[in-house]
Amino acid sequence: MTGLARKALTLGSASLASGCGGIQSALQPTGREAADVELLFMVVTWLSVAITLLVLAAIAVALWGSDGWRSRLGREWPIIGGGIVLPVLVLSGLLAYGLIIMNIGASRASRAEGPGITVIGKQWWWKVVYTTEDGQRVVSANELRIPIDRPVALRLETEDVIHSFWVPQLAGKLDMIPGRTNTLTIEADEPGISRGQCAEYCGGAHALMSFYVVAMPPDAYEDWLAAEAAPAQEPGGAEAREGKTLFMENGCGGCHAIRGTQAKGTIGPDLTHVGGRHSLGAATLANDAEAFANWIRNNQRIKPDNLMPGYRNLERDELSAIAIYLEGLD
Numbered sequence: 001m002t003g004l005a006r007k008a009l010t011l012g013s014a015s016l017a018s019g020c021g022g023i024q025s026a027l028q029p030t031g032r033e034a035a036d037v038e039l040l041f042m043v044v045t046w047l048s049v050a051i052t053l054l055v056l057a058a059i060a061v062a063l064w065g066s067d068g069w070r071s072r073l074g075r076e077w078p079i080i081g082g083g084i085v086l087p088v089l090v091l092s093g094l095l096a097y098g099l100i101i102m103n104i105g106a107s108r109a110s111r112a113e114g115p116g117i118t119v120i121g122k123q124w125w126w127k128v129v130y131t132t133e134d135g136q137r138v139v140s141a142n143e144l145r146i147p148i149d150r151p152v153a154l155r156l157e158t159e160d161v162i163h164s165f166w167v168p169q170l171a172g173k174l175d176m177i178p179g180r181t182n183t184l185t186i187e188a189d190e191p192g193i194s195r196g197q198c199a200e201y202c203g204g205a206h207a208l209m210s211f212y213v214v215a216m217p218p219d220a221y222e223d224w225l226a227a228e229a230a231p232a233q234e235p236g237g238a239e240a241r242e243g244k245t246l247f248m249e250n251g252c253g254g255c256h257a258i259r260g261t262q263a264k265g266t267i268g269p270d271l272t273h274v275g276g277r278h279s280l281g282a283a284t285l286a287n288d289a290e291a292f293a294n295w296i297r298n299n300q301r302i303k304p305d306n307l308m309p310g311y312r313n314l315e316r317d318e319l320s321a322i323a324i325y326l327e328g329l330d
Contacts, residue, residue, distance in 0.1 A: 022195075023169065023192075023193055023194050023195045024168055024169065024194070024195040024196070024197065025168060025169065026038060026041075026168035026169070028169060029169055029170075030169045030170060030188060030189055030190055030192055030194060030215070031167075031169060031170030031171055031186055031187055031188050031189060031194075032187040032189065033170065033171035033172060033185070033186060033187065034167075034168065034169055034170050034171055034172070035189075036101045036104060037101075037171075037172050040097065040098065040101055043094070043097065044094065047090060047094075051086075051090070054082075058073060058078070058082070061073055111151050112151040112152060112153040112185050113150060113151070114133070114152075115131035115132075115133075115135075116131070116152065116153035116154065116155055116183075117129065117130055117131075117144065117146070117152060117153070117154055117155070118131075118154075118155040118157060119144065119154055119155070119156055119157070119165060119176075120157045120158065120159055120176075121156075121157070121158040121159070121160075121163030121165070121176045121198065121202070121209075122158075122159055122160060123160050123161065123202060123203050123205070123209075123306075123307075124198070124202065124203065124205040124206065124208060124209040124282060124303065124306060125141060125142055125209065125269055125281075125282040125306075126141060126142050126144075126209075126211050126282060127139065127141055127159075127269070127270075128140045128141060128142075128143065128144055130225060130228070130229075132225060132226075132229055136229055138225065138228050138229045139257070139270040139272075140228065140270060140272075140273070140277075141269030141270050141274075141277075142211050142212075142269060142277065142279065142280075142281075142282045142283065143211060143212050143213075143214065143277045143278060143279070144196075144211060144212070144213045144214070145213075145214045145215075145216060145221060145224060145225075146186065146188055146213065146214075146215055146216070146221070147188075147215075147216060147217070147218040147221040147222075148188045148189065148190060148191055148215050148216065148217060148218070149187070149188075149189070149218070150187065150218060151185050151186070151187045152185065152186055152187065153183055153184075153185050154183065154184045154185070154186060155181050155182075155183055156174055156175075156176045156181065156182045156183070156184055157176060157180075157181050157182075158176040158177065158178055159178075160178070160202075161178070161202045161203065162175060162176065162177055162178065162200050162202065163175070163176040163198050163200055163202050163209070164176065164198055164199035164200035165184065165196065165198070165199075166196055166197055166198070166199040167186070167194050167195070167196035167213050168194075168196075169194040169195075170186045170187075170188060170194055170213060170215075171184060171185075171186045173199045175200060176200075188213075188215035190215065191215050191216055191217060192214075192215055193212055193213070193214050193215075193278065194212070194213045194215070195210060195211075195212055195213075195283065196210060196211045196212070196213055197209070197210045197211075198210070203305070204304055204305045205303045205304060205305060205306060208281070208282060208284050208302075208303050209282050210282055210283035210284070211282060211283055212277075212278045212279060212283060214278070227273075228272075228273055230259075231259040231260025231261075231272065232258045232259055232260045232261060232272045232273065232329050233328075233329070233330075235325050235328055236328065237324070239320070239321050239324050239325075240321070240324050240325045240328050241325075242321040242325075243320075243321035243322040243323070243324050243325025243326070244261070244325045246314075246318050246321055246322050246325075247263070247322050247325060247326075248261070248262060248263065250311065250314070250322075252265075252322075253265055254267075255267040255268040255307075255308070256268045256269065256270065256271045257270045257271065257272065258270075258271050258272050258329065259272040260272075267307060268307065268308060271326060271329060272329065273329055273330060274287075274326055274329050275287070275326060275327045275328055275329040275330035276329075276330035280292065280295055281295055281299070281302060281303055282303075284302060284303055285302065287327075288327060289320070289323040289324050289326075289327045290323070292322070292323035292326045292327055293319045293320060293322075293323040296310075296311050296314070296319060296322060296323065297310060297311060297312055297314070297319060298310060
């Protein structure tokens with residue numbers, strides 16, 4: 001389909017899509033796979049509209065048309081043409097177009113370069129593992145960064161129940177099944193931030209299992225990955241240093257890892273560079289000291305049944321110090 005036709009379909013659907021914008025909209029694609037899916041959706045939608053109008057017109061003729069039109073409608077050719085020939089042509093065309101889209105996706109997957117990225121679903125957050133060119137594993141959480149104009153292979157896994165990885169602006173969704181690795185190839189067209197969501201019900205806090213995908217120019221991505229692979233920086237101020245001490249003394253390192261410190265936990269998200277992410281709690285809260293303090297004290301109220309206890313034993317100044325320390329880990 002030509003670019004002009006595609007623009008016409010998209011513009012024609014604008015009235016139907018009002019209120020469906022934003023960074024989690026499948027109707028505003030910023031990736032190659034999502035653009036293919038959107039075009040297929042538009043084609044199917046407008047074909048459905050056309051067929052519905054045709055059926056309504058036939059009904060109107062049958063009910064209120066002249067005797068001549070009703071006589072023509074009662075012949076065999078409308079039945080054969082509308083009931084057999086038209087469905088065969090339309091469905092065969094859609095099948096062929098769908099196969100073309102699938103082949104385009106397979107071709108894009110074959111061009112994916114580098115070691116790829118592993119995304120592991122957990123209840124209810126995302127573990128993200130990058131591999132540098134020299135083989136070093138870099139662990140992050142709840143945020144995925146990718147270079148633009150480059151197919152990236154995502155290895156999708158789960159450590160508990162079935163999850164489903166979906167970033168509507170970049171690609172279709174794909175399930176994460178226990179004991180199996182599925183691969184999804186995505187390619188972003190432009191720098192920007194997209195929002196993703198677990199699309200398979202996985203327990204009580206399923207609706208709060210979201211994440212952000214940050215698409216970056218390739219050079220900026222390489223610089224970011226090199227910085228992400230480095231250990232956490234030492235806190236600068238006195239309050240942040242006190243926060244680090246309290247973090248260790250309260251056993252936080254038993255569940256969370258901060259590279260370059262004694263915190264080696266693997267149960268919860270890696271916090272080495274948590275201050276540089278766009279959100280906390282799997283896109284549940286903003287990323288600032290106030291949100292850190294709120295999460296530490298009230299996380300069970302914010303995201304019920306997550307594995308982290310609420311640290312209500314901490315005094316306000318202690319909570320503030322830990323929050324400032326974590327905010328500075330960028």
